[in-house]
Amino acid sequence: MTIKMMMMMMMMMMCITAVLFDLTAADTCDSDRHALLLRLNQDLLRSTGNQESLPNPSIHIALRLSPQHNLVKETQYLNQLKTKFHKDIQSTLDKRQPVLGRLALYVMALKASCHDLSSVSLLTDEKSEPLLTHLKKQMEVEKDHIAFAHRPLTNYYQYSLGILALCVSGVRVNPHVSHKLTHAALHNQFKHDDTVSVDTLAMAGMALQCLKEGETQVKNKDLEKALTTIKQKLLESQRADGHLGNEFSTGLAVQALLAMGNNVDECGTSMTALRSDARKGSYHNAMAISQTLPALQQRSYLHLKNKECLNESDSLVLEPVKVVLSTLPDIHVQVNVEVVKADGSSSNFQVNVPSGSSLFESLTLLQRQQTDFKFEKEDSLWGPFLSVVNGEQARQSDRRYWHIASDGKGLSQGIKDYKIEAAQKITIKNTAY
């Protein structure tokens, strides 16, 4: 054996040892994580069987980004998106209401299935135009709105989704459109509920990173600066418990860091926090799983750009679930509800609800018991959004919403997901944003 061959063998042995060491290290930090990811993937797939709500493109994207598939169910869901969700977008367009974010997600869902985007069209003023033409037009409308009102018609999260959808579909993005996003990123304009919106930072990061990777000419300094700022803010948003922002923004934030080339360690605090949330059952809303699962699988929305849909592993099967009939315990708790209207006037109500009821169930009970309390909701991809309280609407068009807090702390979930476990005061306040 020559010295050269001996050296090569030694190097190979060292590589194998390093890989084995890596695998052991990863497995020691969480040996059950493959089973956990499989369960989340199955939960997401199972949610596609829910016929009560509209099909959700975000769910389809996550299913398609996963390394494991159920191709029959995914095709069925894609068909539902192309019929039901498509119809919903068309009717929103007909009513001339904002549709940007949902349109962008729809484009990304089709791209995730390698669907020919030019074959899908929408109607405006009785003229049929391809989806991507619509999306480009919507972005122009938003850009002009930012120039005039210093904010988008919808929000920067949806504006970023729009850029991302165009970029992963290989469509050139008008530099004036992307400039508005870099400018907003550099001027701290991503807010949610009075604090920095980590979800928006993440979505903007993925959109700008996609543009950066497509650049052929000279470096765009503003783009580079905006990406550096976003990355820094995402890292700074880390809490002591490992979350980047809160439990519902961490998945998107990890996706963005991965897209920007950061190494997000499987055993690091953010990934560990996500897995611990998943085990606690924090992600029972399918929308939350859809934004988190790709991150846990070390994927990001940027992977859609080169998606090929070839040789996919058709191995995801649904096992029958045991139906556990849960009855609420016979413990009742008192909920005080304060409604603060736009003019500052407030009214107070009281209701006793079984512990474990959702806020939605509690408000429904209150409405049934007291004639002077009424509320309405609107459907969204996250579930029911509280829109009207005691006849007063807090509308997106007026940049107002009903902010919900429990004992003074803003809820991190909506009315259907938030559970009332103990006596508390719920404040529902008409708030400007």
Ligand code: B12
């Ligand atoms: C922008 C935004 C808002 C804006 C939306 C209006 C606007 N035009 O800007 C405002 C400020 C109104 C808002 C309010 C709230 N939000 Co918000 N919001 C977002 C954000 C950043 C983007 C949403 C979006 O545009 N999606 C894109 C489009 C395509 O999807 P869509 O479903 O059509 O979008 C609409 C709904 O998402 C709805 N919406 C916005 N927030 C929420 C929250 C809930 C629970 C529901 C049901 C609907 C809803 O408004 C969107 C625009 O019309 C997301 C981040 C994310 N990761 O999704 C957080 C997010 C969805 N919001 C969240 C929360 C907690 C709230 C509030 C409950 C906060 C509070 N304490 O009051 C309230 C909702 C209260 C209510 N009345 O029911 C959480 C939800 C987590 C969860 N598990 O449910 C998220 C994920 C942020 C986070 N990481 O904590 N939000």
